[in-house]
Amino acid sequence: MKAFGVEVFSIGVGEVNYNTLQAIASAPDKKHVTQFIDLSDMQEIITILSDILCPSAVTTEPASPPSPEPVSLPQETSAPVSPPSPEPVSLPQVTTALVSPASPEPATQPEVTASAVKECVAEQKADLVFLLDGSTSVTEDNFMKVLNAVQMIVDSLNIGADKVRVALVQYSGSFFGGKNTLHFNLDQYNNAADLHKAISSVSYMKGFTYTGKALDYTLKNVFEAKARPSVAKVLILITDGNANDIVTIPAKNVKDFGVTVYSIGVGNINLDQLKEIASDPDSEHVFTVENFANLEKILQQLGSSICDEAQV
Template sequence: MLNFVKTFLQHEDIESGKVRVGVVTYSTSVSIQFHLNEHTSRHDLEKAIDGIPYQFGNTNTAGGLRTMHNVMFTAAHGDRPDADNIGIILTDGVSNIEHHLTIPEANSAKDSGITIYAIGIGLTETEELDGMASLPTDAHSFNVDDFSELDNLHDVVFDSTCEGKPCT
């Protein structure tokens, strides 16, 4: 997953501040790895991504969405009113903590203007994945066997959403 994130961001203009990146990880618990306004160079961003530890445990997607929406996308942590807000959810499992809150948390984030791309890795059940994704679902929800199938996702996200505007 970490290599996918670095590859996904490899052509983005991090240094100018046009694109800002923050990372929240979740398993049984939720952890903010870094905020949108913490890394302003590609080198520092890639080093921070490399330092993200693997979290063992259950799948608390609702908690991850809640933290993304209520903590990450705030002015204090680097959100900008003139920037398109994009949340990319990567998951290899269906929620098993607060399962009943996962889609409502995603809807709350979407209602506040965050475009959500939901990416499932090897999922056999995609109802939750599709429910988290922004509409139209076929343009925002992806379920793949491995990350090599996501080579064109960068263009889908950045070309259609951030044309000429900053993205956070």
């Protein structure tokens, strides 16, 4: 269809696969792919499409209109409401067709052994936060695998009040908005044994994937509230799904606070969104794995990077 010259825009509403929208739409994605939680912003969506597809016919001189800049869309409302009835808008032919999305290529990372991680633990000082996706698509069995992998990272670190401190936040949500649980904060546990018990007691939440709201919550309630100003600040995000909200501004705010962000995607996930969340360069901060069984290996590799961040 696109080869025939049809310009395709795809709009996803609800918990829809971003890769499917991406595969359907024309390039570039920023112009042609839009995703919302519900229909409450449909009037705004139509207005934006009208501006993009139907630029003003009156110009001061004959010229081709410039390409539109990417449009920042408003945050979703906290509760679903019925959309207002939009005025009819005359648009050019826009057609969608269902195709199978392409799987993102996993990021290739160098092999890192556990011994390499252990070599620098004595010098570590950092505030490390795990931000875990607890949405329904993860499943309880896989969430337990995530917790086991987190335990492995804790074992490789020099835990202490004046050394490495750890916090853990789990996020999900419903049609009424995001839900975040701060299982423990940075100043709560000062030894590995207590951390192990706390991690083992974490319960799986279920729900939607409100990653943007989770980033906002973690910045306010963990980093801004408890982080030490003189040590490295690190966030490890682990998710298996595409966010049901906007992540651009929340991710920028976290990184602007001086936090190094690593994003780990499991399964068929939106790689561009992982890159948007993570710190630069992508090659060092973005990881993908096919399934949760391979997550432990990725976190083992991450241990060396955390060690580098935590050097004093």
